[in-house]
Amino acid sequence: MRYIPHTQEDIEAMLKTIGAASVDELFDGVPENLRHRELLPLPAALPEPELRKELTELAQMNQSVSQRKNFLGGGAYHHYVPSVIAPLVKRGEFLTAYTPYQPEVSQGTLQAIFEFQTMVCELTGMEVANASNYDLSTACPEAIMMAARINNKKKVLVARSTNPQYRDVIRTYFHSLDFEIEEVNFGSDGRVDADDLNQKLDDSVCALLVQSPNFFGVIEDMKSLGSKTKDLPALFISATPDPLAFSFYSPAEAGADIAIAEGMSFGLGLNYGGPYLGLFATKQEYIRQMPGRIVGQTEDTKGRSGYVLTFSTREQHIRREKATSNICTNQGLCALMASIYLSLLGPAGLESLAKLNFSRRDLFETEIKKTTPNAVVFSAPKFNETVVKLDQSVAQKVIALGKDGFLPGIDLSSFYPELENHLLVCTTEMNQEVDIKMLASRLVGA
Amino acid sequence: MKSKEGTVYKQSRKGRQGFSINDRAVADKNISDYLPKDLIRTNKARLPELSEFDVVRHYTRLSQQNFAIDTNFYPLGSCTMKYNPRINEETSSYDGFANTHPWQYQHTVQGNLKLMYELGESLKTITGMAGVTLQPAAGAHGEFTGLLCIRAFLENQGNPRKKVIIPDSAHGTNPSSAKLCGYDIVKIPTGPEGIMDVAAVAKVMDEDVAALMVTNPSTLGIFEKNIKEIADLVHDKGGFVYCDGANMNAVMGNVVVADLGVDCLHFNLHKTFTTPHGGGGPGSGPIVVSELLEPFLPKPVIKKTNEGRYVAEFDRPQSIGRVRAFFGNFGMLVRAYTYIRELGPEGIKQVSDMAVLNANYIRARLKDHYSLAFEAPSMHEVVFSDKSLKGTKVKTLDVAKRLLEFGMHAPTIYFPITVSGALMIEPTETENKETLDEFCETMIQIAKEAKESPEKLTEAPQNTFRSRLNEVKAVREPVLREQW
Structure with a gap:
């Protein structure tokens, strides 16, 4: 076990100093009927190469936002993470x-x-x-x-x-x-x-x-x-x-x-x-x-x-x-x-990033209104997110768009019964304009 | 090394920027182009202005003013400051984990759900318990979650009850979490052997008591050998046994807590399962529960279907609800899972074996120089009192500060609060014998200095980034942010 440094000589020398015959004896404070003597039925240990392979494969069972066109927000926003x-x-x-x-x-x-x-x-x-x-x-x-x-x-x-x-x-x-x-x-x-x-x-x-x-x-x-x-x-x-x-x-x-x-x-x-x-x-x-x-x-x-x-x-x-x-x-x-992040961003960065986010959302709203003027249901000013009324169930739409690589948004109906067929679409600086336009064109009407 | 690093604000110069993004499209725009004026703030936030390299150098320099596990022996009792494997940092940063969104449809995150399911299964196996949730964000949050499950069970039976029994040696989070769940605290004293006294529990245990909270091994590093008898007592009156799992590093693989009569336990993944402590978090505090409590776990619960798919199950009518948005500190779960897969069953047992060996070695080498708080066998940590310092001019605090001068972090001091001037030492299994020897020799030298040249202790530390700091001034003249 690479995380544990003890050699057999170390263990023996330490036990001698302690005055114990074995490591097992150190657990004498635990009543015998409460000791667990068998190995736990856990998956077998993996050396690092196999461990890396196993975790890589698990990670690859997921579809990440870097591979998809992500329009999910709802408390978790896809913003750029600087390399430093x-x-x-x-x-x-x-x-x-x-x-x-x-x-x-x-x-x-x-x-x-x-x-x-x-x-x-x-x-x-x-x-x-x-x-x-x-x-x-x-x-x-x-x-x-x-x-x-x-x-x-x-x-x-x-x-x-x-x-x-x-x-x-x-x-x-x-x-x-x-x-x-x-x-x-x-x-x-x-x-x-x-x-x-x-x-x-x-x-x-x-x-x-x-x-x-x-x-x-x-x-x-x-x-x-x-x-x-x-x-x-x-x-x-x-x-x-x-x-x-x-x-x-x-x-x-x-x-x-x-x-x-x-x-x-x-x-x-x-x-x-x-x-x-x-x-x-x-x-x-x-x-x-x-x-x-x-x-x-x-x-x-x-x-x-x-x-x-x-x-x-x-x-x-x-x-x-x-x-x-x-x-x-x-x-x-x-x-x-x-x-x-904030030290890198500074006041100017904060403002331009905010403006980028506003502009991406504006683009989405403008585009969707081209085909369906009343698709955007709430009239007050918005930041990053837009509620869109679909002409069919969100679940169907999500499946259809999912085939083309979209994670199109959050279905609001289970949280707000009155918002059946309403989708919450999030846009940030990470969404390409071409994808925003494509999503807008495919959400309603088409 | 530079002894003073000005704050990031002091290094700010108007016009510098370390952020790179294509903002040409909005360069000529103002916020007011997007929002009515009355929704726009008058005073803008003042953020520092630095180049990327300025930022890198500033935070690198700050990092150099820290002791950490990677740089120094860090025997902070109860915190299990063991080596944090770097493979954990690698796997948790894989694109498939780090860049998945918590609102994603379940078929697009089968890897995440599988990892959470498998981690949960391992935590159940290690404890012998029936149910698990990974949602709590830290140990104290796990305590709160577990107690809420107990309360929900009792409420479901018609009476949530009024009190929770807690030993006086418990972590401060225990009474604080119980209070948060609406319970009054019944404090019981530590017995003469350093463990809970069965009679003391029997005296206060009645049908108003919802739960007994126990840390096992206790914060004194001693195994509660009467735990089963005490659990039976509690169960007889319809109460539950909550175990604070902060000290699981001492027993995993050697004791299965379900055998002790425990109904609920939280893990601190940042202690037992090597997720980094990060200068104070993020932690992660999964809880495991008995069959009786399973229906009350927070939702969703991660399940595996008969077809081998992984699902987040929301249809749980008796659930206490959510204790946190989304799925908990997922990034920490990836790290803990990686660690458990690396260890396997032999490794898990070896961890607690060697953690207990290391603590007992320190105990053996120091017991003639410092006063053991209790004679009972030590598990993964050993607690000394300040009895041996009586008659000298030094206090426990001075011993701790002198240790810093030798490049070692101090043990936990003045906790448990039941031990006068406690020094609580937890070496962990990842420290080698040479480090333990160096620590012990230093401690022995300090014990000698305490008698012969106490000023070496009372004036310490001198060679650290700062000498002792004035904590009274910090409260009397509070400066809690940069001033202009």
Whole structure:
């Protein structure tokens, strides 16, 4: 076994020092009736050449987006991953360190997180950010629980246009906690239905969580939504699935109390849904209620600037059941990937990438309207994603287009019964114009 | 080596850019060409501006300010800092895995589903359990998921119950996860042998208790030898036994946890199965459960059909629902699967054999120089208290800081909280005897210095990138982001 260094002589010498006759004897603390003496019926060990072959073959059983024309989004966006990210994060010094418990020998990780926190604050406009959450789906319930710690309320309003998987996660988290989760419907333009919201929003509400751009790609009027909670105890939680949207949208300017986002777009790659990266930011006054690790700047005994994990008294290893969250391990390396990505991108890159994404979606909408003017159902402004009404079932269409190499989009009918035959199509800078045109021409009418 | 690396913002110069993309088509456009003005932010995000090479050098330099498994012995107890095989990094980056989309139709991702199914089967085999989910994103998330399954089962029977019993030596995540599931915590003390006391459990076990959470081997590195008796006690009153699997590296291949009466266990793939710790994640926290709890697992559950196809099964009416979007930290699952396939059944057993040998070797070499917290046999880690330091001018913290000067990461300190000034040492199986010897000799020297020249400890570390950092100042005058 190449990962284990022990020679027979080592083992014998070590046993002698220990004063044990055999390695087996070292397990004497385990009662005999609980010892397992047979080998486990696991698949036989593979040497590296066979291992590589086996994993290569497994990977080849999949159709990757690099071989297909991918138009799937829905919380996982196919953006370009620059080549320098992998070699940097795969440096052993980053890859194989752990949570920086000994700051004197972890300044690399700590400074990188400090820079990450700064970038998240800049993107969201918020005052403080943590070192990351698992992803956006789990950041949603974490943000709601944080709101509940601040205002002690238990009724939560969630926009129904929020990713259905995120809403599932919210329901799972709060099922046992005696919270009331109520959904706010969307209107005919694809945005939150203001009347429905006005009816449901009152003094008893803990938080209003709205995703923008929402699951339909529609950009919500977050400023107007934020103003509704302003004079109420309710906190306004802004959730952003593709953080490229921060090129034009600032949660702070919309009045968000907590801004959360999915960071996978920033150089992480699709990875079949994970690992991803939860961005989490809030106002300074709420810092002690924020979940997750936080890095702060301080000085060493020689007066040199340095970084440490701070505000730890919020955390499980100190506060145990009174902690703000049970999070211990988060998404450290993913936060590093996002930091590297954003350092490469800069403000100009962020803007041109956003414009490219807008233009690709515009092209798709223009093309599809050529043949079917009313195929695009929601009228409000959109980013990256478009809901298209088909004239047949999505399943049939997907199979037909799949034969020509398309992954055409997400079938909305199982999440929104009223959207039967509706397809959610995502376009990013990775979609070639020729493919966008071809998809548009083949989706409806033809 | 450069002792100071300015932040990425300090190195920013207006007009530089390290990103390459064909944006000619939109060069003359503005965001306002696509959006009404009132939807566009007033203050733009300030991101740093650097060339690609500036970025590469900055992050390379930062990396050099870290201790890591690859560069230093890293005996951080409870964290299982073992070698992370590079083949895992290679396989997880294969196009077929890394570039698949989580909304893809199942017939286009049979390789992913097969890998998840097979990994799940292996985790079931290693533990002897009936069901598995790979969805939880980290160990603590797995604890939460497992407890929710227990709660759902009990709720289904008419009463979710009110309490969870947790030993005082448990990881902080245990009580925190139980609280998150709506339970009150009943803390029980560690017995005189360093393990749970059967009588102490019997005293608090009643029909209001949903579960007992146990870490086995315990955070003291000691096998809970009364576990079966305790499990029977808990089961008799209709409760469940949850096992924190953080220490599976000590027992896999030698103990099958189903035999212990465990109903649910989470793995930390970043501990036991060598997925990299990444400076604090991503982790991955699959859970395995008994037959009773299987219907309550998060959905989807990955199944194999009679025709040999792999499917994500969503039609699970009793499921607790999703605990995370998509399928969990899939990239970590590829790494763990690769590792298990490399090891095979002999390798799995050899891992825990050698992990236990290494810990006991350190114990044997250090027990006359430091005070063992408990005399009971050690498994994969050994815990010392600060008793031997009493009467000197140094604390456990000083021992840890002095170790850094010798180029070794400190053990976990002050945990478990039940041991005064705990030093928790977990060498793992991938360290060779020479490294262990060097560590032990250094520790012995430090013990001597503690008595003869304590300032060497209290002023340490001097030769690291920074000396001790002022944590009080960090809280009193918080600077949590770059300031302009």
